[in-house]
Amino acid sequence: MTTTTGAAPGRRLNRIGLELTQYRGSKTTLCAGCGHNAISERIIEACFELGIKPDQVLKLSGIGCSSKSPAYFLSQAHGFNSVHGRMPSVATGALLANKNMLAIGVSGDGDTGAIGIGQFVHLMRRNLPMVYIIEDNGCYGLTKGQFSPTADVGSTLKNGVVNDLPPIDTCVLAIELGATFVARSFSGDKKQLLALLKGALAHRGTAMLDVLSPCVTFNDHEGSTKSYAYVKEHDEPVSDVSFVPFFEDISIDHAEGTAREVTLHDGSRIVLRKLDGDYDPTDKAAALRVLRETASRGEYATGLLYVDTGARDFCSLLNLVDEPLATLPLERTRPGRHVLEELMEKQR
Amino acid sequence: MATTDPAAQASPISTSRTANEFSIQVATVNGSGSQTANLILIRSLFQMGIPVSGKNLFPSNIAGLPTWYTIRANRHGYIARKKEIDFLVALNPETAREDVLSLEPGTSVVYDAPLNLESLRQDVTFYPVPFDKLVAPVCPDAKLRRLVRNMIYDGVLSFLLDIELAEMEQALTRQLARKQKALSLNMAALRAGYEYAAANFPVKPPIRAERMNATAGKILIEGNAAAAIGCLMAGVTVVAWYPITPSSSLCETLIDLLRKYRTDKETGKASFAVVQAEDEIAALGMVIGASWAGARAMTSTSGPGISLMAEFTGLGYYAEVPAVIFDIQRVGPSTGLPTRTAQGDILATAVLSHGDTRHPLLLPASVGECYEMAMQAFDLAERLQTPVFVMSDLDLGMNMWMSEPFAYPDGPVDRGKVLDQAALARMGQWGRYQDVDGDGIPWRTLPGTGMPAYFTRGSGHNAQGQYSERGDDYRANMDRLARKFRTAATLVPAPEIAWEPGARIGLIGYGTTHWALVESRDQLRDEAGLATSYLRLRAYPFTPELEAFIDRHDRVYVVEQNRDAQMAALMRMDLDPQRMAKVRSVLHYDGLPIDARSVTDAILAQEDLPVGAEVPRGSVKTV
Numbered sequence: 003m004t005t006t007t008g009a010a011p012g013r014r015l016n017r018i019g020l021e022l023t024q025y026r027g028s029k030t031t032l033c034a035g036c037g038h039n040a041i042s043e044r045i046i047e048a049c050f051e052l053g054i055k056p057d058q059v060l061k062l063s064g065i066g067c068s069s070k071s072p073a074y075f076l077s078q079a080h081g082f083n084s085v086h087g088r089m090p091s092v093a094t095g096a097l098l099a100n101k102n103m104l105a106i107g108v109s110g111d112g113d114t115g116a117i118g119i120g121q122f123v124h125l126m127r128r129n130l131p132m133v134y135i136i137e138d139n140g141c142y143g144l145t146k147g148q149f150s151p152t153a154d155v156g157s158t159l160k161n162g163v164v165n166d167l168p169p170i171d172t173c174v175l176a177i178e179l180g181a182t183f184v185a186r187s188f189s190g191d192k193k194q195l196l197a198l199l200k201g202a203l204a205h206r207g208t209a210m211l212d213v214l215s216p217c218v219t220f221n222d223h224e225g226s227t228k229s230y231a232y233v234k235e236h237d238e239p240v241s242d243v244s245f246v247p248f249f250e251d252i253s254i255d256h257a258e259g260t261a262r263e264v265t266l267h268d269g270s271r272i273v274l275r276k277l278d279g280d281y282d283p284t285d286k287a288a289a290l291r292v293l294r295e296t297a298s299r300g301e302y303a304t305g306l307l308y309v310d311t312g313a314r315d316f317c318s319l320l321n322l323v324d325e326p327l328a329t330l331p332l333e334r335t336r337p338g339r340h341v342l343e344e345l346m347e348k349q350r
Numbered sequence: 351m352a353t354t355d356p357a358a359q360a361s362p363i364s365t366s367r368t369a370n371e372f373s374i375q376v377a378t379v380n381g382s383g384s385q386t387a388n389l390i391l392i393r394s395l396f397q398m399g400i401p402v403s404g405k406n407l408f409p410s411n412i413a414g415l416p417t418w419y420t421i422r423a424n425r426h427g428y429i430a431r432k433k434e435i436d437f438l439v440a441l442n443p444e445t446a447r448e449d450v451l452s453l454e455p456g457t458s459v460v461y462d463a464p465l466n467l468e469s470l471r472q473d474v475t476f477y478p479v480p481f482d483k484l485v486a487p488v489c490p491d492a493k494l495r496r497l498v499r500n501m502i503y504d505g506v507l508s509f510l511l512d513i514e515l516a517e518m519e520q521a522l523t524r525q526l527a528r529k530q531k532a533l534s535l536n537m538a539a540l541r542a543g544y545e546y547a548a549a550n551f552p553v554k555p556p557i558r559a560e561r562m563n564a565t566a567g568k569i570l571i572e573g574n575a576a577a578a579i580g581c582l583m584a585g586v587t588v589v590a591w592y593p594i595t596p597s598s599s600l601c602e603t604l605i606d607l608l609r610k611y612r613t614d615k616e617t618g619k620a621s622f623a624v625v626q627a628e629d630e631i632a633a634l635g636m637v638i639g640a641s642w643a644g645a646r647a648m649t650s651t652s653g654p655g656i657s658l659m660a661e662f663t664g665l666g667y668y669a670e671v672p673a674v675i676f677d678i679q680r681v682g683p684s685t686g687l688p689t690r691t692a693q694g695d696i697l698a699t700a701v702l703s704h705g706d707t708r709h710p711l712l713l714p715a716s717v718g719e720c721y722e723m724a725m726q727a728f729d730l731a732e733r734l735q736t737p738v739f740v741m742s743d744l745d746l747g748m749n750m751w752m753s754e755p756f757a758y759p760d761g762p763v764d765r766g767k768v769l770d771q772a773a774l775a776r777m778g779q780w781g782r783y784q785d786v787d788g789d790g791i792p793w794r795t796l797p798g799t800g801m802p803a804y805f806t807r808g809s810g811h812n813a814q815g816q817y818s819e820r821g822d823d824y825r826a827n828m829d830r831l832a833r834k835f836r837t838a839a840t841l842v843p844a845p846e847i848a849w850e851p852g853a854r855i856g857l858i859g860y861g862t863t864h865w866a867l868v869e870s871r872d873q874l875r876d877e878a879g880l881a882t883s884y885l886r887l888r889a890y891p892f893t894p895e896l897e898a899f900i901d902r903h904d905r906v907y908v909v910e911q912n913r914d915a916q917m918a919a920l921m922r923m924d925l926d927p928q929r930m931a932k933v934r935s936v937l938h939y940d941g942l943p944i945d946a947r948s949v950t951d952a953i954l955a956q957e958d959l960p961v962g963a964e965v966p967r968g969s970v971k972t973v
Binding site: 056057058060062072073077078079080081082083084085088090091092093094095096097098099100102103120121123124317320321322323324326327328329330332334335336337339341342343345346349350 | 567568569570571575579582583584585586587588590607611612614617618619620621622623624625627628629631632633634635636637638639640641642643644645646647661662665755756758759762763795796797798799800803804805806807808809817
């Protein structure tokens with residue numbers, strides 16, 4: 003997967019000759035043991051292993067614990083910690099300005115499900131080519147533990163307050179609204195999360211990952227359905243996910259009929275090994291049904307839930323020129339004198 | 351002329367009719383297709399070389415509510431709204447009574463004959479026209495009659511006001527060139543109206559149009575269309591917007607222009623991106639994101655959108671991201687009067703957001719300035735790395751105004767301080783918010799260009815762009831931002847000043863208030879012998895010319911179209927209190943464009959001079 007040629011002893015270099023440390027960010031200021039840190043680690047590994055150029059990445063976020071995390075990975079990438087719930091619009095503008103960048107957005111369950119639900123909905127509709135990660139812990143950490151809209155009915159706060167409103171399932175929403183890569187994972191499942199992140203990074207379109215990421219300080223107690231123990235116990239993978247990048251010619255052996263393969267835009271493949279049943283991630287109705295059924299049992303269906311590799315992403319839909327709009331020279335953006343004369347003539 | 355039946359009056363046509371000094375009001379029902387008829391009316395006067403202006407007074411409604419269109423023709427070139435109506439076309443049964451009763455004595459009225467308005471008054475001249483009877487023979491298809499019926503009053507007015515029929519026909523041909531059937535039907539209606547008037551109205555009104563040569567080479571255009579052309583010529587690449595009256599036509603026109611002129615003819619690919627956003631918050635978010643990544647990005651909105659944009663404007667100010675925002679002001683607060691005009695967002699916009707912020711405002715008074723300032727706004731936003739607002743209004747944005755044709759921008763655009771290898775080598779080391787040049791403006795890098803990355807945040811940061819909650823970092827940053835705003839004062843367009851030698855009184859205006867002030871100054875001089883100098887603000891932050899102007903006068907009147915003297919309040923925030931002791935306000939806020947008479951009377955009253963005309967009823971307040 004990675005090469006060691008030309009490296010100092012013990013140092014791994016990836017396919018573009020960078021070390022893992024070159025994908026790191028500042029030291030985290032989140033709580034020790036926070037699921038979000040594990041997610042940042044997986045993002046670092048995924049980008050390193052895929053050989054993504056850090057300076058070709060945009061990392062964007064809203065406000066909250068989750069939204070601090072872009073500072074903790076890829077310090078060579080341009081970052082934008084914007085305003086609460088509004089990262090989708092900033093990401094949309096940034097990608098229209100430069101569609102050649104790879105955008106990773108990090109949000110939280112409050113940032114997405116409450117204040118940002120409007121922008122989230124329209125981001126999914128547009129199928130903007132970006133990775134959108136929700137670090138989902140069912141509560142507001144920075145303001146000390148209030149429920150968020152993804153909290154489950156019956157889940158309790160530390161002080162015993164019980165949530166009695168139904169949760170918003172961001173995966174259901176994303177699938178309904180037009181996202182073309184929808185997955186759920188668990189910060190504690192390194193292998194699954196890494197494979198899904200790589201798939202998301204290789205996908206062209208909105209890749210929405212809801213990652214259950216327990217809040218060790220405010221929501222990790224008995225009675226919470228977003229605690230580490232609860233999620234680990236109720237994690238129900240729909241299939242076993244592995245990822246084969248386009249630059250590796252690996253065939254994964256599996257017996258006939260035991261796995262599905264999804265080929266992504268850049269030629270990379272996601273291999274989905276069957277578990278209990280045969281889960282088809284291209285079947286929208288089935289995905290929604292499985293999500294509802296598992297939720298009704300108090301379980302979390304994880305893995306690649308839905309994928310559509312054929313849909314047009316927003317930048318393609320707008321039929322933009324090949325070069326970034328941001329740096330087009332004036333002679334390509336200001337029409338000639340004759341155009342103004344033509345416009346004036348019409349008004350005489 | 352006080353008769354209810356001009357046909358019965360035997361006196362010959364008056365030879366002392368006043369030429370090119372009148373206003374016509376057309377009262378119709380919204381959605382009845384009067385727009386074309388009104389456009390032909392204003393265009394034919396314009397083609398005759400007569401200075402004209404048109405004001406559309408319309409309801410917030412698709413169809414059915416009353417709408418009025420006022421055209422003013424003035425040989426002196428006054429194009430502000432004139433309150434007094436000289437000629438009424440009363441076609442709306444709902445409002446006809448009130449429309450007629452509010453007229454000054456001596457006014458002429460064309461009306462739909464079945465409305466039977468003659469009995470209302472003896473002191474106005476009525477010209478009853480049987481619209482339905484006239485339209486039936488020229489438009490056999492009953493379903494289409496509603497659409498061509500209005501052209502009859504154009505024909506009637508052509509005869510009564512000596513507006514050359516040939517010019518009307520030319521204007522109509524031009525308007526409907528691509529719709530042959532509509533053209534022939536409308537042409538027939540136009541002529542039917544003319545012929546009916548010629549046959550039935552031997553006495554013409556005391557006003558008339560007369561060919562002159564004051565519009566040669568000029569164009570007639572709406573401010574929003576002018577601003578759209580400015581954005582096109584500025585090389586805009588990302589447009590994000592949310593529909594709102596009276597701003598929508600700016601982006602809609604721009605979209606048409608971009609599709610036509612910025613789509614590659616061979617590949618069909620676009621050198622622009624347009625998004626109709628989910629709301630104004632997202633619209634500005636997209637503009638901020640695009641500008642951050644290096645695009646020239648804009649949005650256009652009106653008051654309610656400005657309120658929603660407060661949060662992102664604060665981010666743009668503090669994280670120092672360019673943005674161009676057009677505010678086509680309408681009457682607030684809240685939904686307010688969505689289809690009426692005001693200058694009511696000045697104060698809120700200048701300091702939009704929580705915390706300490708100041709934003710540059712450009713203040714266009716003409717369609718020409720809508721065009722020029724659109725281009726300036728992009729240059730300023732990128733130079734200053736901050737949101738810049740262009741404060742137009744409904745009157746300017748949605749009405750037709752005369753202008754010299756716009757000049758092609760010859761110079762380059764200013765993309766501001768964007769770091770490249772050469773600049774980095776010169777600087778040695780780079781920090782995102784370092785004031786390298788002493789003007790408060792730092793250098794930025796664009797993603798994907800290979801230059802050093804930085805982390806943009808709306809939270810506290812130091813000169814290196816690192817997260818910081820230190821008080822000294824915060825203060826240093828805020829002080830630099832204040833320094834940057836002082837730099838802005840050296841870059842924004844200076845006021846336009848008309849000095850009157852010996853004048854003790856100074857007038858200050860901005861935006862569309864300008865046109866009333868031009869006329870009011872002449873009224874003050876001619877009616878009361880009051881000489882005034884005049885300063886027209888063209889931008890915020892204020893420039894030194896403003897203080898110098900106040901210093902040269904005993905009293906200064908700031909005239910604006912809002913209740914709370916918003917520009918004067920902004921001056922009070924920034925100028926020495928002693929200087930402000932000289933400043934008074936004249937305020938207009940009834941939703942209609944400000945008129946000269948109201949301003950003149952208000953100033954005369956404050957100067958304790960006799961007021962010539964009747965004091966307006968509640969439309970103007972002096973403070």
